[in-house]
Amino acid sequence: MTESTMTMLERAVRVKLMIFDVDGVLTDGSLHYGADGEALKTFNVYDGLGIKLLQESGVQTAIISARTSPQVIKRAADLGISYLHQGGHDKLTPFKALLEKTGLTAEQVGFIGDDVVDLPIIARVGFAVAVPNGRPEVLARVHHVTTAQGGRGAVREVCELLLQAQGTHAAVMAQFMV
Numbered sequence: 001m002t003e004s005t006m007t008m009l010e011r012a013v014r015v016k017l018m019i020f021d022v023d024g025v026l027t028d029g030s031l032h033y034g035a036d037g038e039a040l041k042t043f044n045v046y047d048g049l050g051i052k053l054l055q056e057s058g059v060q061t062a063i064i065s066a067r068t069s070p071q072v073i074k075r076a077a078d079l080g081i082s083y084l085h086q087g088g089h090d091k092l093t094p095f096k097a098l099l100e101k102t103g104l105t106a107e108q109v110g111f112i113g114d115d116v117v118d119l120p121i122i123a124r125v126g127f128a129v130a131v132p133n134g135r136p137e138v139l140a141r142v143h144h145v146t147t148a149q150g151g152r153g154a155v156r157e158v159c160e161l162l163l164q165a166q167g168t169h170a171a172v173m174a175q176f177m178v
Contacts, residue, residue, distance in 0.1 A: 008144045011127040012165035015059060015110040017102055019083075019095070019121070020051075020155060022065040022072055024114035025131055028151030041071045044151055050159030051079050057168035062098055064091050066117050092120040112158055114138060114150055129158050 023029050026047060032040040051061055062083035063076055069086065076084045083101070085094035099106060107126035111118070114134035119141065122128040128142040131150035139145055144161070146154040163169035 008127075009165045011143050012110070012162050014108055015127050015162055015166075016108040017060040017062060017098070017104055018054060018110045018112070018158070018162065019062045019064055019098070019125075021111075021113040021115075021118055022063060022069070023067055024133065024150040025112050026063075026075070026151065026155060028149065029114070029133075030151075039069065041069060041075075042151065043071075043075050044153060044155070046153050047151075047155035047159075048075075048079055050156035051081065053172045054159040054162060055080060056172045057163055057166065059162060059166075060102065064094050064098075064121070066091065089117045091117060092124075095121045095124070110158070110162065112146075112155065 020026055022041070026043055027041045030042070034040055055061055060083070061081045063072065063081055064085045065072060066089050067086065072086060073084065083098055099109070106124045109125045110127035110129065111121045111125045112129040112131070113122060114131050116135055116137055118138060122138065122141055127144070129144045129146065130138045130142040131146050131154045133149050146157045148154040148157045160169065163172060
């Protein structure tokens with residue numbers, strides 16, 4: 001089977017590391033400015049639990065974001081996301097560094113993004129995902145588009161898709177089924 005004929009689920013099975021963009025993916029892309037001029041972000045709790053469940057299944061998680069925000073540092077720490085890169089439109093350099101650090105190949109990595117700055121990673125990963133409110137150039141190049149919007153459960157949807165594809169969903173959900 002060639003790389004181009006693989007199904008979305010066959011790609012999802014291979015994911016050992018899932019990378020998340022922030023603005024437009026982990027958030028709805030809105031920026032709210034406080035009285036002091038600080039940009040505030042709103043994160044979805046469903047997405048957060050999805051990330052935690054994915055980690056429990058053994059899939060590593062990371063964030064690569066073009067914007068720099070102290071809220072993202074806090075959110076990554078709260079979720080136990082150990083790989084975090086912020087700042088700059090060059091997302092490819094931190095992506096390559098992350099591959100080197102983890103010893104994984106690009107085919108073992110998933111990425112969810114929404115904008116053109118994400119395209120260099122999208123073109124390289126084994127499982128590329130976009131949110132439906134993503135840019136047309138992104139939507140045309142991914143393996144899967146979520147039903148949920150960015151910041152509105154799209155990340156949880158991807159995490160559960162990976163758990164289902166990898167056969168770990170029942171095991172991580174068992175802790176909640178009493």
